[in-house]
Amino acid sequence: MSDDSRPAIRRDAAGIAAYAAAFGASFGAVSVASGLSVWQTMVLSLVMFSGASQFALVGVIGSGGAGLAAVPTALLLGVRNAFYGVPLTRILGRRSLAGPRRLVTAQLVIDETTAMAVGHDERPAQRYAFWVTGVLLFLLWNAGTLAGAVGGSAIGDPATLGLDAMIPAAFLALLWPRLRTAEGRWVAAGGALVATVLIPLVPAGVPVLATAPIAVVAGLLPRREATR
Amino acid sequence: MTDIWVAVVVASVGCYLLKLAGVSLPPSVLERDDVQRVAAMLPVAMLAGLVAVELFDDAGALGLDLRLLAGVAAGVVALLLRQSFLVVIIVAAATTALLRALT
Numbered sequence: 001m002s003d004d005s006r007p008a009i010r011r012d013a014a015g016i017a018a019y020a021a022a023f024g025a026s027f028g029a030v031s032v033a034s035g036l037s038v039w040q041t042m043v044l045s046l047v048m049f050s051g052a053s054q055f056a057l058v059g060v061i062g063s064g065g066a067g068l069a070a071v072p073t074a075l076l077l078g079v080r081n082a083f084y085g086v087p088l089t090r091i092l093g094r095r096s097l098a099g100p101r102r103l104v105t106a107q108l109v110i111d112e113t114t115a116m117a118v119g120h121d122e123r124p125a126q127r128y129a130f131w132v133t134g135v136l137l138f139l140l141w142n143a144g145t146l147a148g149a150v151g152g153s154a155i156g157d158p159a160t161l162g163l164d165a166m167i168p169a170a171f172l173a174l175l176w177p178r179l180r181t182a183e184g185r186w187v188a189a190g191g192a193l194v195a196t197v198l199i200p201l202v203p204a205g206v207p208v209l210a211t212a213p214i215a216v217v218a219g220l221l222p223r224r225e226a227t228r
Numbered sequence: 229m230t231d232i233w234v235a236v237v238v239a240s241v242g243c244y245l246l247k248l249a250g251v252s253l254p255p256s257v258l259e260r261d262d263v264q265r266v267a268a269m270l271p272v273a274m275l276a277g278l279v280a281v282e283l284f285d286d287a288g289a290l291g292l293d294l295r296l297l298a299g300v301a302a303g304v305v306a307l308l309l310r311q312s313f314l315v316v317i318i319v320a321a322a323t324t325a326l327l328r329a330l331t
Contacts, residue, residue, distance in 0.1 A: 047240035067235030078243035085250025162325030165299035168282035169320030188276035195277035211277035219266030
């Protein structure tokens, strides 16, 4: 890697991490508003460390779902992180994956670190981008979460500040880039319809889970037809 | 309270294990085309379902808080204007808070 690419990578990573601090703060505030304690909120940011899954878990709990109903939703949203392992194991090489280092590396495998790593061409730059982004983001996401959770605990009624609107807006913003394809729009429309219809019929948490088969069908069908 | 703790710990450890599996499994398992496509569509279906539930679930019945809907609609406008994630959720919260203060 040429030496001058390191400052640029650090600048990008710092930008992402600063943003993560603010996003983490909103997560912390929403989480305590949904009925979780500051400690529970921190366990989510430290151990789960994956924004969409974290928002999903507190969203389902906040809407009155039994705690366990929220678990499969968070897990299914976390499945994509497993697939980031494919490009990242190639990029990171054996040293980052040997023995106990693998346990640390794995925790940093998320949307942002993957995007930063695959966004560079040379191996050393890719590795540097992964580690700098991962470590900075982890620190600031958790610092932000703590500030938001502690601050949020001091707020009387979260609805007054419109914090409940943050959750669907966050989901929508995460969904938005995936609506560029027609397939994405159909799957999203199907998911919204199925979940809405099921709200009065099944316990909280289940309507969201029931959308997963739509993804399975969409993922398996069209490509096979196209190859015939 | 205990119920929430169990959910927090189980889901957190589970999400971590998914990441660990990703950097541990042989790539051939995860590189299968159909597996990748299902995985890519999972968040699309589920995030859309989550938006719907947040908007239309009123304690287990269908219901709608118009001030909440207006807030999320303002968020959509921000998305259409290509605003960042943070701007979108703050616009949504501020709009809902403002409407609640007025009505």
